[in-house]
Amino acid sequence: MVKLAIDAMGGDLAPQEIVKGCNLAIGKHEDLELILFGDETQINQYLVPNPRVTVVHAPKKIDMGEEDPIKEIRNNRDTSLVMAFQAIKDKEADGVVTAGPTQAVIVAAHLIIRRIKGMKRVALAPELPFIGGKSRILLDVGANLELRSEHIVQFAQFASIYLRETRNIKEPLVGLLNIGTEKGKGREVDIAAYNLLKEDPYINFYGNVEPKELFTTPCDILVTDGFTGNMVMKTSEGAAKALGQTLKEEISKTLWGKIGYLFMRKNLASFKERLNPDRIGGANLFGVDGIVVKAHGSSEAYAFYNAIIQAKKSVEGQIIDKMKAVLSEVISDEEL
Amino acid sequence: MVKLAIDAMGGDLAPQEIVKGCNLAIGKHEDLELILFGDETQINQYLVPNPRVTVVHAPKKIDMGEEDPIKEIRNNRDTSLVMAFQAIKDKEADGVVTAGPTQAVIVAAHLIIRRIKGMKRVALAPELPFIGGKSRILLDVGANLELRSEHIVQFAQFASIYLRETRNIKEPLVGLLNIGTEKGKGREVDIAAYNLLKEDPYINFYGNVEPKELFTTPCDILVTDGFTGNMVMKTSEGAAKALGQTLKEEISKTLWGKIGYLFMRKNLASFKERLNPDRIGGANLFGVDGIVVKAHGSSEAYAFYNAIIQAKKSVEGQIIDKMKAVLSEVISDEEL
Numbered sequence: 001m002v003k004l005a006i007d008a009m010g011g012d013l014a015p016q017e018i019v020k021g022c023n024l025a026i027g028k029h030e031d032l033e034l035i036l037f038g039d040e041t042q043i044n045q046y047l048v049p050n051p052r053v054t055v056v057h058a059p060k061k062i063d064m065g066e067e068d069p070i071k072e073i074r075n076n077r078d079t080s081l082v083m084a085f086q087a088i089k090d091k092e093a094d095g096v097v098t099a100g101p102t103q104a105v106i107v108a109a110h111l112i113i114r115r116i117k118g119m120k121r122v123a124l125a126p127e128l129p130f131i132g133g134k135s136r137i138l139l140d141v142g143a144n145l146e147l148r149s150e151h152i153v154q155f156a157q158f159a160s161i162y163l164r165e166t167r168n169i170k171e172p173l174v175g176l177l178n179i180g181t182e183k184g185k186g187r188e189v190d191i192a193a194y195n196l197l198k199e200d201p202y203i204n205f206y207g208n209v210e211p212k213e214l215f216t217t218p219c220d221i222l223v224t225d226g227f228t229g230n231m232v233m234k235t236s237e238g239a240a241k242a243l244g245q246t247l248k249e250e251i252s253k254t255l256w257g258k259i260g261y262l263f264m265r266k267n268l269a270s271f272k273e274r275l276n277p278d279r280i281g282g283a284n285l286f287g288v289d290g291i292v293v294k295a296h297g298s299s300e301a302y303a304f305y306n307a308i309i310q311a312k313k314s315v316e317g318q319i320i321d322k323m324k325a326v327l328s329e330v331i332s333d334e335e336l
Numbered sequence: 337m338v339k340l341a342i343d344a345m346g347g348d349l350a351p352q353e354i355v356k357g358c359n360l361a362i363g364k365h366e367d368l369e370l371i372l373f374g375d376e377t378q379i380n381q382y383l384v385p386n387p388r389v390t391v392v393h394a395p396k397k398i399d400m401g402e403e404d405p406i407k408e409i410r411n412n413r414d415t416s417l418v419m420a421f422q423a424i425k426d427k428e429a430d431g432v433v434t435a436g437p438t439q440a441v442i443v444a445a446h447l448i449i450r451r452i453k454g455m456k457r458v459a460l461a462p463e464l465p466f467i468g469g470k471s472r473i474l475l476d477v478g479a480n481l482e483l484r485s486e487h488i489v490q491f492a493q494f495a496s497i498y499l500r501e502t503r504n505i506k507e508p509l510v511g512l513l514n515i516g517t518e519k520g521k522g523r524e525v526d527i528a529a530y531n532l533l534k535e536d537p538y539i540n541f542y543g544n545v546e547p548k549e550l551f552t553t554p555c556d557i558l559v560t561d562g563f564t565g566n567m568v569m570k571t572s573e574g575a576a577k578a579l580g581q582t583l584k585e586e587i588s589k590t591l592w593g594k595i596g597y598l599f600m601r602k603n604l605a606s607f608k609e610r611l612n613p614d615r616i617g618g619a620n621l622f623g624v625d626g627i628v629v630k631a632h633g634s635s636e637a638y639a640f641y642n643a644i645i646q647a648k649k650s651v652e653g654q655i656i657d658k659m660k661a662v663l664s665e666v667i668s669d670e671e672l
Contacts, residue, residue: 067518131582142515145523179478179566182403187481187563211571215578227523230515231564232571235547239575242551243611246467247583250607251600260600267593271586275579 001031002315004095004291004308005087008038009061009080011099012298015039018099019046021304025312026050032312035093038080058083062104069104073111081105085112088290095291095311097282099299106143109288116320118327121147122287123155124226124294125162126233127280128214129240136214137163137221139286141229149192152176152223157202158286158323159221165317166310175209175219177228182208189225197223202326211235240275281310286323291315337367338651340431340627340644341423344374345397345416347435348634351375354435355382357640361648362386368648371429374416394419398440405440409447417441421448424626431627431647433618435635441621441628442479449624452656454663457487458623460562460630461495462569463616465576467551471616473499474558478566479621485528488512488559493538494622494659495557501653502646511545511555513564518544525561533559538662547571576611617646622659627651 006022008015015038022034026048033052036043040057047053058080062072073082081100085108087093098105106124115122125139139155140147156174163172176194178186183194185208197205209217211232224232251257261268281303282295291314295307342358344351351374358370362384369388372379376393383389394416398408409418417436421444423429434441442460451458461475475491476483492510499508512530514522519530521544533541545553547568560568587593597604617639618631627650631643 131578145515177567179481179563179570210574211567212574212577214571214574216574227515228564228567231513231547232567234515235550235568235571236575238546238548238550238552239572240579241548242467243576243579246610247607250603250610253606254600254603257600257603260596260598260603263596263599264587264590264593265596267586267590267596270589271583274582274586 001033002095002312003033003035003093004097004311004315005084005093006034006036006308007081007084007096007098007100008036008043009058010101011295011304013300014061014099015042016046017300018304019043020301021299021308022053023048024301024305025308026052029309029312032308034308035084035087037084037087056083062100069101069107070111073104073108081108082112085109088113088292094315095293097293097295097304097307097311099282099295099297099304099307101297102142102294105285105292105294109285109292113288113290113292115287116289116324116327118324118331119154119287121151121154122285123158124283125155125159125286126283128233128236129275130280131215131274134220135280136217136219137284138229138233139221139223140226141233141283142226143285143287144226146227147189147225149189149196152189152193152225153196153200153203154327155286156197156221156223157200157326158319159223160203161319161322161326162284162286162314162317163220165319165322166313169220171204172220173206173218174203174221174223175206175217177211177222177224177232178208179210180208181210193223244272244275281306281308284310284314289320291320337369338431338648339369339371339429340433340647340651341420341429342370342372342644343417343420343432343434343436344372344379345394346437347631347640349636350397350435351378352382353635353637354640355379356637357635357644358389359384360637360641361644362389365645365648368644370644371420371423373420373423392419398436405437405443406447409440409444417444418448421445424449424628430651431629433629433631433640433643433647435618435631435633435640435643437633438478438630441630445621445624445626445628449626449628451623452625452660452663454660454667455490455623457483457490458621459491459494460619461491461498461622462619464550464569464572465611465616467610470556472550472553472556472558473620474560474565474569475622476560476562476565477569477619478562479623480562482563483525483561485525485532488525488529488561489532489536489539490663491622492533492557492559493536493662494655495559496539497655497658497662498620498622498650498653499556501655501658502649505556507540508556509542509554510539510557510559511542511553513547513558513560513568514544515546516544517546529559580608580611617642617644620646620650625656627656
């Protein structure tokens with residue numbers, strides 16, 4: 001049985017879509033228990049009662065536009081987000097799923113759950129849209145602005161364990177995002193990270209990957225610092241949005257275009273669906289001592305359902321224990 | 337009369353497409369003179385003779401895959417690229433256009449033409465594809481890996497002058513690429529650049545721009561360090577390529593899709609054309625004491641023609657003299 005804490009009030013469409021996502025998950029998975037934190041009255045409006053679901057009343061919620069998340073989280077222990085994270089700390093649940101504001105999630109994870117001993121940083125690790133034939137994990141996308149090479153290596157180890165245990169990818173291929181493919185390219189941090197990744201026994205290293213290969217590289221995992229990862233992710237979002245818009249404009253310019261559209265409506269819908277971030281659960285937060293999945297702020301029920309299943313698989317795969325084993329080996333190696 | 341030096345041997349399709357681009361430019365613009373550097377016999381195969389075109393024989397060319405451009409340029413003064421750059425230094429031409437390897441262009445510009453006095457760094461400044469209703473300049477995309485905030489400000493000043501003088505945009509709007517729109521976001525360099533850009537009398541500063549707005553922001557100019565700019569540019573290339581491929585796959589999946597394609601073939605061709613980098617001339621190299629335009633390595637005649645016209649406009653707009661005026665004012669301000 002996997003037990004997850006749910007921040008029922010986080011996200012633009014909370015609590016309705018969040019609770020519906022929970023209903024879906026509970027209906028489909030008999031080995032799942034959920035604890036929903038949030039406004040009891042509102043939650044009960046949408047909740048399908050089930051003995052495997054508990055509701056814990058949280059009188060407050062974190063505002064999506066919160067500008068000072070550290071203060072907010074320190075001073076408001078009775079928000080749904082903080083209470084859900086506290087459940088992990090108190091070992092009442094194995095993982096937490098929230099569609100709350102990213103910065104608040106990162107801060108809450110740090111302050112409440114805390115980092116795994118030996119992990120120097122935490123990383124936010126979303127999955128790229130499923131185009132180019134496979135999905136890929138990109139990290140860090142903004143939990144840290146600047147990183148040292150050894151942080152990047154830990155992230156690559158963690159993401160490798162994640163894919164091995166939750167997706168059955170035996171030896172996930174890791175690429176380092178860089179401005180060129182040759183060894184020796186990039187800033188000092190990139191060159192140092194290249195050398196460490198290449199030597200690391202826990203990592204199947206591919207080499208440098210230019211972001212023009214973001215959706216075509218054979219790599220399963222792409223690592224970089226948080227500033228760069230954030231820029232890369234947002235650029236691909238921006239390009240997809242602009243291209244979609246441009247395509248629409250061009251099609252509606254002529255009558256033939258509009259007629260053509262009628263024929264290929266289903267094809268274009270399927271195209272759009274492949275770019276849909278809701279197909280993917282959410283971003284993992286790697287590095288704290290508990291499973292944390294951050295669903296999209298705009299998550300509807302199905303997206304949130306996917307995020308729940310993602311957290312469930314991470315718990316079942318015992319990815320944190322496996323990362324701890326790597327960390328303790330690396331640390332004892334260093335002590336020799 | 338504008339006089340430009342042309343590296344006739346640079347680029348994947350040189351010299352044929354390069355020379356054809358020159359023929360086009362000479363045919364259309366009576367106030368243009370060109371000096372072509374390269375293999376005389378090969379050039380003359382494609383050249384339409386004209387009194388405004390001179391050919392200067394260069395016995396060698398720089399290899400596209402050259403791994404040590406500094407050594408290559410120092411030791412091979414008789415390559416078409418080096419000789420074309422030397423013509424600027426010797427004041428025989430007002431600007432140079434080349435489709436040669438980017439790193440070699442940057443190195444040659446530094447070693448042969450040299451930086452404008454007071455310019456701390458040079459920037460490679462391409463134009464983004466014309467989607468989202470307007471084109472935009474992005475810089476730096478890789479002439480430098482790391483930059484200080486004052487370098488970014490100089491780039492913004494230079495690009496502002498360029499758009500004002502060559503495109504008649506009165507007050508080009510400058511955005512700083514960043515992970516968030518609020519003031520105070522980003523790394524130290526970004527925060528410092530924000531503050532300087534805001535106060536600069538030569539810059540019409542918009543504020544931070546997240547790359548998800550890359551093709552929708554009202555900004556004409558987007559500034560960042562060379563590593564980040566390179567990643568952003570390559571990500572948008574990669575996303576465009578992958579989306580085009582995915583669209584194709586989806587359309588060819590069903591018969592209706594294929595029929596629809598027949599109707600909207602022209603619309604899709606026009607869509608593709610809007611993403612075509614050949615519509616744009618090439619990247620400007622800002623900061624050296626001469627006009628340098630780097631055309632795409634894969635430039636065909638029309639793309640190279642556009643790059644020539646771009647260089648011509650920069651010469652006519654006297655952008656270097658105008659930047660020198662800004663630099664001397666800023667420098668004397670600092671001396672007060």
